[in-house]
Amino acid sequence: MPITRTRTRTVVAPYQQIGRRGKLAKRKVSLHREHLCRENKKKSVEVMSEQMAVDQEYLPHHETKYTSEKKNRRQTWETLRADILNIARNQQIPQVLSCHVCQRDTANLFRCLDCAPWQDLCQDCLQERHKFPHLHHFESWRERYQKDMVVVDDKGRQHIRCMQFCKCELEPITLMKFHLWPASPKHPKVASHTDLLRWIYALSVECHVSVKGFCEALRARLPKQHQDFVSLEVKSIYKVLMKETLEEFRYFLYNISHLHQFHPQLSNGAECAACYKLPTKVISLDADFQLVRKVSSGNSWGKSKHTSFFLEQEVDEYMKSYSGDSKTPDGDCSVFQAGNSLRAKNKTAKLSETAVFGSACRHDFPQLFFGLKHGERLGYSVFLIEKLSEKTQVGTNLHIMYDIACVLHRHLQKSQHHSYLVNKIKLSVPIFHSYEHKQSCQILYSPRRTEGVGLSDGEGVERLWSYLGKFASITKEMTPENRVDLLSDALLHFGQNIQDKFAITLVRRYEKATQMELSSKAALQDLLSSQQGADFGRIEKPLSTEEEYCVTSETLDKLRSDNLRRNTKQEQRLENKLERLKAKKNLCNLTPGSERFMTRLSSAHKEKSKSLLTKLRHQCIEKVYLQELNRKYSRGQSIAIRLSRQIKASRSYIDKTIAIYNDLNHEQITYEQVMDLNNPGWHEFTSDCSPIKKVLEYENINDLEEDEITEDESDLRVGEELYAGIADEEDTC
Structure with missing residues (x-):
């Protein structure tokens, strides 16, 4: 056989006889030809990848054999679904109240599931049939034919049985009468007992067992000698069940268990019976x-x-x-x-x-x-x-x-x-x-x-x-x-x-x-008895028009005197507010520096101071609550990090509230004083800042939507908005 030798970019052609002497002729392949070969290979790979991409999209004119078979099975199952369901329902209730053997009319009918599950017998015929051992006989059908099938029983064992079918009905319908579920909708060769499939369904929804795991368990429960020496007609039951067989059987169980198809008002199993007509x-x-x-x-x-x-x-x-x-x-x-x-x-x-x-x-x-x-x-x-x-x-x-x-x-x-x-x-x-x-x-x-x-x-x-x-x-x-x-x-x-x-x-x-309910009422009564004299329904007293005018005038004067923090837009807003307050009530006699002006301003400062103290105590209680909660978690946990941020933010809010309070009052307070909740100084306003009252105030304030809070009310907030009610841009959970 001629030998081909390959060198770098050179190919020695097979021996060729040229003339009488049979000289060897060498033929070089050009680099251009090699380049063309590489380009052709690239194009072929691209064409194959495009073809695979088209196949994956399941286009009709590029269907594979697996795709067409799967679609045919799905369509056939859909056509058989109603017939199988009707046969199963008809088997549960006798169609005629008469014995299939003696034809005697009677309401007491019996059915033997082992020998003849499709026959309804009277009591005499049932006893007569089971009196002595006997051989079962087949029903005489017209145009019948026989077919060998692999039947998987309720224990997973495989049997080869000769089944008789009639041309007047489909094979899956005939198998269903024997409580056998076909593996395919057309000409099935394998059928599984419905009890086996019910076991798969029950273990799946109750014990979360996969079909693969169930099939492996069936194999594992058999003795080793059985696995080694007994030949199985169906090597893999799992592959048989995965061909839309088990999905159809589960849907069959759903339809036979719920009667919503007969009447739309009947339950389909997806509605809660306890939620019916609840307010x-x-x-x-x-x-x-x-x-x-x-x-x-x-x-x-x-x-x-x-x-x-x-x-x-x-x-x-x-x-x-x-x-x-x-x-x-x-x-x-x-x-x-x-x-x-x-x-x-x-x-x-x-x-x-x-x-x-x-x-x-x-x-x-x-x-x-x-x-x-x-x-x-x-x-x-x-x-x-x-x-x-x-x-x-x-x-x-x-x-x-x-x-x-x-x-x-x-x-x-x-x-x-x-x-x-x-x-x-x-x-x-x-x-x-x-x-x-x-x-x-x-x-x-x-x-x-x-x-x-x-x-x-x-x-x-x-x-x-x-x-x-x-x-x-x-x-x-x-x-x-x-x-x-x-x-x-x-x-x-x-x-x-x-x-x-x-x-x-x-x-x-x-x-x-x-x-x-009884224990909560008793606990609430004990709590209320310890808070006698407190007005739990009263919310903070709003400022009068004159007090609002005095506070707004003072705020405007402070803003104008502070050249470093001067805000033209805020000044204009405060001036407009003063004009609106003058329009509500004649305030010409209320001039800055007058005795009446200072009296109204002092009264407003007292109300604000009381509000600040109430707010400050609530902030301190919340900080203590967060600190106690943070002690339950170790450092480095996500919730501990989150709580640490909240504690840090609470400290900054307390410092701001203390600064605002000290600006309004000559008596200065410190952070250490307010954080001591047992400080005797807190007893003066204990009735105004009880926990129950704070919850009531908080819920009433937060019932208002953001759009309902007028510009006048927002101006009266001291320093910042209420910590417990409205979202703050720095506040995190």
Whole structure:
């Protein structure tokens, strides 16, 4: 055989005989030809990559064999779904009240599930048939034919059986009469017993066992001799079950267990029975970032079978047009990552869905869910609130409990298109999450201070995530529609378990609420008896028009005398305010420096001093509370760092309030004096700054919206706005 030798950029051609002497001829291959070869290889690789990309998009004219087979199976299952369901329902109830053997009419019919589950027998025929051992016989069908099939029984053992079929009905329908579920919708060769599939379903929704794990357990339970010497017709039951077989069976169980298809008013398993016609419906929202889905799991093959819980397509279209997410949070608690569009980036490109956002009612029953393509943005919560309000009956109050209710409330107030939701819903923070917020947020959004919530803690969705999060290792490798169907089956199972326990849990909660009401009234009565003489309904006395005029004049004079901090806009605003006060009442005799002017100014200073002392004591109590709370955590923990920042901010607020108080009074106070809550100096105004009164004052002040606070009232605030009521730009949770 001729030998080809290769050198650098030179190829020796095969031996060639030239003329009589048979000389060897060498032929050099040009560099241009090598360059063309490399270019052709690159083009072929590009063409192949483009072809693969087209195949991945599942275009109709570039379908692979696997794609076409999968689509055909899905379409065939859809056509068989109604027939299989009708056969199963007809088997549960006798069609004719007569014996299949003696044809005698009777209401007492029996059915033997072992020998003839498709026959209804009277009692005499049943006893006669089972009196002696006998051989079972087949029913005589017209145009029948036989076929060998692999039958997997309820213990996972494989059997080869000769099955008889009739041409008048499809093979899956015939198998269903024998409680066998076909592995494929057309000409099945393998069938599994329905009890085996029910075991898979029960272990999946109750014990979070994957189908792969169940099939491996079936193999492991067999003796080693059986595994080594017994040949199996079906090598992998897992591959048989994964061809849309198990998904269809789960949906079949759902349809046969719920009767909403017969009448729309019947329950579909997705509605809480305890929330029916309640005056207030309490819903808690949250996201679970355990339930991710990988991009490598494939694209969608169609719509999901369950539509009761998940809102997939709607939320994607909504978020594309939603422009209300701000770059930074608007509320007090800006330390939370939830709701921040800058922190809510998709952290990895390998995930097509980063989490599941959902809701649960006050009875922990699942409500509505959808997958997140980004982080926990505020647009997702707004979308879910709109869907929940549409679902809520007319005349029912909707109360939303969310981890960052304070941030969401500010967001809705500033939104141009969703501000109407502020009047339709009430917001609060779940009871355990409220400890992450500062004290003002705890008072405003605590469920214990919101009417109509009762003892609902708002943590029902967290209990739901503890159950649903265990499906994360299973659903992350599934297609979108199969993932939604499995999670929907799990939610239906979770909700059914809750409804089954309503007779016990609702009675127990009622007894607990009754006992707590009695103990709370007794504790409140003891507290009120120790505060005798205090006027708990009185709020701080407002300044009169003359006192406002004197204080404004003094503030304007101080501003004009301070050349370093002079503000023209503020001077103009104070001058306009003086003109408005003069228009309300004739104040011509109230000139600066007069006796009447100084009397009114002194009275205003006393009221302001009392207000400052009340505010100062509240700030000191809050700082002590934060210090006690900080001692429970170790240094370096995130919550300890957060509390340290709050303590530092509290110190700065106390110093500012002390400085303002010292400017108004000759008697100077220090930080050490005010931080000593047992100081005898505090007893002079103990009745004015009791804890109960401060809560009442705080709630009344914060009932006002920001737009309702007039310019005159904002000018009367000394130094800064009330620490407990309005958000401050430096304040963090």
